[in-house]
Amino acid sequence: MKTMMTNKNFNPDDLISASTVLKNFGTWKIFTHKKADGDALGSSTALYTAGKNLGKNVTWINPDEKLPETYKYLSGYDAHEFCENFTFENLDDVLYIFLDCSNHERGTLGLEPEKNLNVLNVDHHEDNSLFGHVNCVDGRASSTCEMLYRLFRAGKFEITHEIAVSLYTGILTDTGGFSFSNTSPLTHEIAANLMELGIDPSEISDLINQNKTPADFLLWSRAMSRVKIFGPENIFAITVLKKSDFQETGADMTGTEGLSSMFMTIRGVKLISTITEYPNGEIRLSIRSRGGSPFGAGEFARPLGGGGHEMAAGAKLDCPIDDAMEVLENLIMKKYHECSNPD
Numbered sequence: 506m507k508t509m510m511t512n513k514n515f516n517p518d519d520l521i522s523a524s525t526v527l528k529n530f531g532t533w534k535i536f537t538h539k540k541a542d543g544d545a546l547g548s549s550t551a552l553y554t555a556g557k558n559l560g561k562n563v564t565w566i567n568p569d570e571k572l573p574e575t576y577k578y579l580s581g582y583d584a585h586e587f588c589e590n591f592t593f594e595n596l597d598d599v600l601y602i603f604l605d606c607s608n609h610e611r612g613t614l615g616l617e618p619e620k621n622l623n624v625l626n627v628d629h630h631e632d633n634s635l636f637g638h639v640n641c642v643d644g645r646a647s648s649t650c651e652m653l654y655r656l657f658r659a660g661k662f663e664i665t666h667e668i669a670v671s672l673y674t675g676i677l678t679d680t681g682g683f684s685f686s687n688t689s690p691l692t693h694e695i696a697a698n699l700m701e702l703g704i705d706p707s708e709i710s711d712l713i714n715q716n717k718t719p720a721d722f723l724l725w726s727r728a729m730s731r732v733k734i735f736g737p738e739n740i741f742a743i744t745v746l747k748k749s750d751f752q753e754t755g756a757d758m759t760g761t762e763g764l765s766s767m768f769m770t771i772r773g774v775k776l777i778s779t780i781t782e783y784p785n786g787e788i789r790l791s792i793r794s795r796g797g798s799p800f801g802a803g804e805f806a807r808p809l810g811g812g813g814h815e816m817a818a819g820a821k822l823d824c825p826i827d828d829a830m831e832v833l834e835n836l837i838m839k840k841y842h843e844c845s846n847p848d
């Protein structure tokens with residue numbers, strides 16, 4: 506069963522409400538999710554730069570101490586401040602802005618939505634819990650950067666070259682280079698408009714895609730050597746990376762960026778999952794799916810306590826790392842049988 510990518514709550518007026526609230530506040534505090542990707546970093550740096558240009562007092566708070574170096578070309582990249590647990594206060598002129606977060610617990614912790622603080626939530630995850638006092642969430646948008654572009658246009662904010670680079674980065678990465686099914690005519694239209702603002706697509710593509718460190722490559726080769734392809738017509742693929750793989754190759758946790766998408770290039774594979782053992786022993790799944798999969802990535806992740814959208818999701822696994830491949834294979838096959846025999 507295919508999950509429809511819709512968000513019944515989205516109304517184009519939400520773009521106006523969001524841009525108005527941004528204009529009305531003098532202090533912006535920007536937050537994004539853990540393990541920031543191109544869209545999280547693109548949207549954070551775009552909004553950070555836009556705020557600076559408007560003379561706002563802007564800070565960007567990040568739950569990870571280290572960001573993927575690939576994106577250091579983004580203007581404002583070095584401005585991020587590390588904080589895992591933030592003290593949110595009800596201050597008149599302070600707007601808390603969450604970008605690319607399907608819920609308020611995806612990144613820096615501490616927000617209590619029931620306290621009714623000034624929170625703007627800009628996102629494109631269909632399972633977004635709409636935790637803000639202003640929500641600007643369209644589950645059909647390719648990326649949070651696409652949402653921000655529309656918001657900037659609605660509010661007549663200037664899109665400088667630097668902001669355009671950030672926005673294009675998020676759109677490019679969240680659509681897998683305009684190849685995922687979340688790519689719409691509007692996505693291409695926005696990309697074209699960003700090109701008119703001076704974006705060089707081949708330059709940005711090279712910065713992102715031709716930027717693997719040798720350590721990352723050794724890490725990827727381990728993941729590739731362990732891949733297991735299974736299921737009806739071999740539509741599923743899984744692999745695992747252990748703590749020791751990071752230690753022995755010298756790669757850090759940011760080295761897995763792009764790995765899951767790479768596994769989607771295996772012919773006939775419709776759903777993949779990478780198991781990663783974190784330094785604290787936590788075992789996390791990164792899941793990707795495409796059209797033709799009997800179930801979406803988000804649909805698989807949610808019963809495991811995870812979240813995400815149809816094509817990309819994450820969840821945790823509670824088992825010894827040495828059993829993780831077998832446990833995951835069984836979970837996927839169980840879900841497959843449930844979908845093919847709904848009774």
Ligand SMILES: [Mn+2]
Binds near residue numbers: 544
């Ligand atoms: Mn995103």
